[in-house]
Amino acid sequence: MPASPRTGDTANGVRGAGPRCIAIVGPFQSGKTTLLESIIERCGGLSRAGSVKTGNSVGDAAAEARAHQMSTELNVAGVEFLGQRFHFIDCPGSVEFMHEMRHVLPVVDAAVVVCEADDRKAPALELVLRELEEADIPRFLFLNKIDTATRRVRETLGILQRASRTPLLLRQIPIWKNGIAIGFIDLALERAFIYREHAPSEIVPLAVDESVREKEARFSMLEKLADYDDALMEDLLGDMEPPRDRIFDDLARELQDRHVVPVLIGSAERGNGVTRLLKALRHEAPGLDETRGRIGVVADGLPLAQVMKTWHSSHGGKLSLARVLRGRLAEGDVVTSSGGTEARIAGLLDLKGAEQTRRPAVEEGEVVAFARLDGIATGEAFMLGKNRADVIIAIAPPEPVHALGVAVKDRKDDVRLNAALARLVEEDTALSMAHLAELGEMRLSGQGEMHLRVTLEKLSGRYGVAVDSRPPQIGYRETIRGHANARGRHRKQSGGHGQYGDVVLEVAPLARGEGIRFVDRITGGVVPRQYISSVEAGVRDFCQRGPLGFPIVDIEVTLTDGSYHTVDSSDMAFKQAARLAMSEALPQAKPVLLEPILTAEVVIPSDAMSRASAIVSSRRGQILGYDGRAGWRGWDQINALLPEAEMAGLIVELRSATSGVGSFSARFDHLSELAGKSADAVVSAHALAQAR
Structure with missing residues (x-):
């Protein structure tokens, strides 16, 4: 296959001039937040990396994340590496919070998939990779925890390949000593590196006994690259050493074209392999131009941004995390969303975990939190001015798989509960609430037990609303198996006009799904026409709760006879008579629960x-x-x-x-x-x- 033209190049082999946006994704407990911590440290943003276990990491700063030692929402940090600005977005790996990355993926330039040599996590890795494949995102794979690996990398690669529909391309192989990975060989650079704890690896001479392994692994890498580069294939067939620049060009191009997934190795906890990962991102990951092309945004036009996440902070109000895809936006600018909502930018904030730094303006390619964009939701785009922003991509929320009925412990908190849940639902697109009037229940639905547990913890900890929860109520119904008839006579005399209504009703079952059918078979005017609708209203009113205590469905009720009084009959009297007749007939008609x-x-x-x-x-x-x-x-x-x-x-x-x-x-x-x-x-x- 001939090589496709390369775009977005600049001097010194760095792709794209503007800031890069990189998603960090992967299965639960694969080390994503730890990798983000090591990246920030390596780029000078921390004097010493924190730890998820000890609760002092930049990411997972929310109380719920700290309590459960797991990411429950996005972690964001901007860093500088060798003069290149990067915005990293660490996405939760638990399947219950994986929806958090769906609004992030469309606007990132590339993703780093963090995984480990554990075949039990291969199905979870496949879920993550499938999301990336369907969103068409260029991706690196960072094989983490290499310091504790017990398998050879090639064996691990075979396991991981089953989770990826795109070929995995091994870029590095470990240097082993006494069964422990102490460094790696970069197959593109043909250099050996020895790990140093929380510091860049040290270049060392390639040992003679490693040379054979290196040549074999390098040739395998080049063979895969040559599948998409005829010139490289000719070099390999002719036993010619291809120029190093061509190899790096192929690595960048085939990543961008989604032909391969480059695999790098390291240990996020020890800071091993982080520098080489950052250099690969700097030199090979696509830039904003390619990302705009992928999602159909033209480079020319009014400034445009896309919202990836919404938060409601206790002090600063609503924050909308967004990437600027075009132009420059500043505090005070008026913008209009793809939904037609107009808002004024109240502030711009750089985020590094929970740390916020105010700034006056933001350039294209950058990721910042926009303050108080009321009415603009996660997943919407917004554009400078009063013209509606074009919709970039619409993402449907995932179907709920777990639900709870919730009720406040203190009745005075009812209003606060509704307001708090409305904010949490705006923050979390996979969360939904519904008032089920028939069951008298407020129902909260989401992606699993932990998802809803964290939501209840936010209600209590952030908003001070304590609730009781229980399994959701079931919408049982009842019907009848048999036929019956009964007379209902409502007669009351209390001085002046009395009340009189008299009806005979016959009830019979209907086929499932036919509902409630009312039939009028009155002859001779024994029930005047003006009262027939009242009889039907009484029937339907009674059917809201039958003899078993549940709404009645699939019955036919026929009005066959009755009587009236010229003075005392009324709509209310006939409605009550119908209810009395139903209460007599239904228990005789073999009621059954549905x-x-x-x-x-x-x-x-x-x-x-x-x-x-x-x-x-x-x-x-x-x-x-x-x-x-x-x-x-x-x-x-x-x-x-x-x-x-x-x-x-x-x-x-x-x-x-x-x-x-x-x-x-x-x-x-x-x-x-x-x-x-x-x-x-x-x-x-x-x-x-x-x-x-």
Whole structure:
């Protein structure tokens, strides 16, 4: 394949003149935040790197992140390296918080995927790499914790390759001593380096006994590069040594074209391999021009920025983290969002973890927090002036997989709860809340148990709102199996005009999904026409809560007879008579409880199929079939019907059985009869709750 032209080059081999934006991503506990800490230290932003374990790292500064020793939201830091400005965005690795990176990826220039030599984390790595592949992001892979690795790198690479649809290109091999990696050989530079703790590696002569390994690994790297460079292929076939500049050109071009994923090695905790990673980013990662081309933003035009994250701080109000994709924006500028909202920039802040530094203006390519862009949401673009910004990319929130019913412990906090949740939902696009009037429940939905636990901790710690939580209530219904009829007569005399209404109703079951049907079969005017609608209103009002205590569905109610009084009859009297007739007829018509059944698609790695099937079956699930997950090698899908009452905690159990990567999507399918002890337990529990 002929080489494609290279763009964005400047002098000294540095690609792109403006600031770079790099995402740091990877599976849970792979060392992403530790890598960010080492990068800041190496670039002079820290005198000594902190630690996630000791709670003094720049990233994970939020109380919830410190408490759980895990990233629960983005960490941001800007640094200078050899005269190049970098903005690093460290994204959470837990599957419950992985949605945080989805609004980041479209506007970054490249990503560093942090992983380790642990085949148990390969499925989680595949989830991360799939997100990058679908967003079309150039990416490096940083094989972390090389100092504790027990496998040879080539063996590890084989495991990691199964998680990547793009070929992995090994750029460095370790130097081993007594089974411990003490340094590395850079295959492009053909130089050996010995690690120094929290300092740049030391260049050393390439040992004779390492030469054979180096030549073999280097030739393998060049062969992969030659798949996309005919001139390099000719050099290799002719046993000619290709010029080093061409090799670096190929590395940069094939990264940008997403033909390969370069793999570098190191230890973030010890600061090993960090300098070479930064140099690779400086010389090979695409710049803003390529990023604009990828997402369809032209270079000319009014200043434009894209929001990646929203925060509500306790003192400074709303902050919108955004990258400026075009032009220059300053404090006081009026901007308009892609949604049509106009706002004034109240301030601009550089972020380094929790540290904020105010600045008057921001240039294109940079990442800053914009203060008080009220009405402009995460994922929206905004442009200088009063013209609506073009929508860059629309990202749908992930489907919720876990939910809780929440209620304030102190009734006076009701208003504060609504306001606090509204802010948290604005901050977190995967979080949703809903008021379910029928169930009398405020429902909070998200991506898992920890996701919602952190949300409740924010409610309490940040907003001072204490809540009780419980599994979500189920929308049970009831219907009837048989036929019945009954008379309802409402008669009351209390001086002056009395009240009189008399109806005879017949009830019968309907097919599932037909709702409530009212039929008028009155002849001879025994119930005057003006009262028929009141009878129907009384029927429908009664159906809001049937004899079992739940809304009634799928019945036909027929008005067959009745009587009236010329003076005392009224709309209210006939409505009450209808309710009385329904209360007599329904218990005679064999009422039955209905539970909602969902159709679910459970996705899991293939080796977890038997465990996942057992989980579904143990929850009264009806398995409809199995299939390979479309487009995912080594993954399967279970199609099943599951009662909604069995969905609570399903995601927790699935993830426990699949190293944290199993998931599902579900939607309502139908209502099904629930009988026996299960139905009795539901009715009894509901009656007890109503009595409280």
